[in-house]
Amino acid sequence: MSDTTAGVALVSGGSRGLGQTLVTRLLAEGWQVATFSRTAGDFVEQTLKAEPDRFFWTEADLLRPETVRAAGKAAIDRFGRIDLLVNNAGVLEQGLFVTMPPRRAEDLVTANLTSPVVLAQVAARSMVASGGGQIINISSVNAVRGYRGVAAYSAAKAGLDGLTHSLARELGPAGIRVNTVVPGFFDSDMTEGVGPEYRERIQRRTPLGRLGDRAEVADAVLFLASPRAGFVTGQRLVIDGGITC
Numbered sequence: 001m002s003d004t005t006a007g008v009a010l011v012s013g014g015s016r017g018l019g020q021t022l023v024t025r026l027l028a029e030g031w032q033v034a035t036f037s038r039t040a041g042d043f044v045e046q047t048l049k050a051e052p053d054r055f056f057w058t059e060a061d062l063l064r065p066e067t068v069r070a071a072g073k074a075a076i077d078r079f080g081r082i083d084l085l086v087n088n089a090g091v092l093e094q095g096l097f098v099t100m101p102p103r104r105a106e107d108l109v110t111a112n113l114t115s116p117v118v119l120a121q122v123a124a125r126s127m128v129a130s131g132g133g134q135i136i137n138i139s140s141v142n143a144v145r146g147y148r149g150v151a152a153y154s155a156a157k158a159g160l161d162g163l164t165h166s167l168a169r170e171l172g173p174a175g176i177r178v179n180t181v182v183p184g185f186f187d188s189d190m191t192e193g194v195g196p197e198y199r200e201r202i203q204r205r206t207p208l209g210r211l212g213d214r215a216e217v218a219d220a221v222l223f224l225a226s227p228r229a230g231f232v233t234g235q236r237l238v239i240d241g242g243i244t245c
């Protein structure tokens, strides 16, 4: 399907945070939307009732890539194909690298890199079969600038960039665009634990002097998903108030 009309979107982690905003905005723009997370929660329950024909949720855990593959296939079973994949779900756990339990470091790579790669393959196969589509990977400023206490998370997010660049080349001839959105810090459950001092420091170092809003990150995703970005592929769009400039 061309990207001039809304189609089928798969957004990982659509129950809360940026994923919830993306699900809401994509539904409003006429997409059929599939998502997964570990738990459903109020937003998913309400949206299933409000949009029974255009919204689908299933349970999957990024720490178990086989469940993520199954979720991608369930979305295809439900809606017939995937036209847009947003690899949104992520897991952040801060901790000094040398003292972090090795299993935890491995888990961060599984959740933030292995599972998105698995999902991209399920989606890409569907897109090749249907004649085109788009993949948008959600990275982090941690992959651009190093920060203390997030080494494994940053490594995994930087890996998504490599995925974007190589897939853009490999899948471009099949009419599939692949891009990365790199958010700076924005308010969500993920950043709930950020103390006032750290928040103050982020704001001070950000040229625009504030944290981002998830609607601003969603705007970038929706731009890349739109025909306005029809000639954009293999790119990294940084939405961070300038903190990495």
Ligand SMILES: NC(=O)c1ccc[n+]([C@@H]2O[C@H](COP(=O)([O-])OP(=O)(O)OC[C@H]3O[C@@H](n4cnc5c(N)ncnc54)[C@H](OP(=O)(O)O)[C@@H]3O)[C@@H](O)[C@H]2O)c1
Pocket (backbone or CB within 6 Å): 012, 013, 014, 015, 016, 017, 018, 019, 036, 037, 038, 039, 040, 060, 061, 062, 063, 087, 088, 089, 090, 091, 092, 111, 138, 139, 140, 141, 182, 183, 184, 185, 186, 187, 188, 189, 190, 191
């Ligand atoms: N917030 C920031 O400041 C910030 C900055 C840069 C980049 N990012 C990136 O932006 C994306 C969205 O972040 P966010 O702040 O919106 O996150 P969030 O509020 O923590 O929401 C994460 C979503 O992913 C799901 N999820 C979490 N762990 C999961 C797991 N193990 N398996 C399956 N689903 C899981 C959550 O649902 P369940 O918990 O029910 O599973 C939820 O739907 C992430 O990739 C994050 O790394 C965020």
